Amino acid sequence: MKLFNDIVDESRNLLPKDGVVNYYGKIIPKELASTIFYNLLENLDWKHDEAIVYGKHYITKRKVAWYGEKVFKYTYSGKTKKALPFTPGLLKIKQLVELKIGETFNSCLCNLYHNGEETMGWHSDAEKDLKKHGAIASLSFGAERKFAFKHKQTKEKCEFLLEHGSLLVMAGKTQEHWLHRLPPTKKIKEARINLTFRTIVDNN
Helix, strand or coil, X not given: CECCCCCCCCCCCCCCCCCEEEEEEECCCHHHXXXXXXXXXXXXXXXXXXXXECCEEXXXXXXXXXXXXXXXXXXXXXXXXXXXXXXXXXXXXXXXXXXXXXXXCCEEEEEEECCCXXXXXXXXXXXXXXXXXXXXXXXXXXXXXXXXXXXXXXXXXXXXXXXXXXXXXXXXXXXXXXXXEECCCCCXXXXXXXXXEECECCCC
């Protein structure tokens, strides 16, 4: 089921049940979004992501950077990361997102996909470090990519397009009942940066 269309209804829940996902469309104009994209590409502390899967250590082609209001620790895929202090640019973007949706966040996991063949497999953001049922705001820059959801029990799927400068918010019980992923594609040769603002429960 394709849920994306040219008319954006910010209040519409894109999930048919068991969660809340809202798409706000392009909240940042194209020219400014492109400027932000290149600034993020050049200035964030990008490193290849690491994961422990069934006891094996993997290093991904995708790169990540982790920032927060404090030196938060965040564990996912068997690896623990420590947040760097927010850059002034990330703080401004965070404030923009917070003003737009009426939520507050204390951290941001940034993802860099160099082309369409770099992907993120099915998963849910339900780590114990995250605020239970807290919103996760995902802001996209660069290449437009499809984004997909799959219900954990019924296996029902839905997908739509994330545009350059657009905002997607997952909230409620979405992480309990749905998996999400960034599907691979050989057609896209350009890079994409994804900023995921979230709330970490203070564990220090």
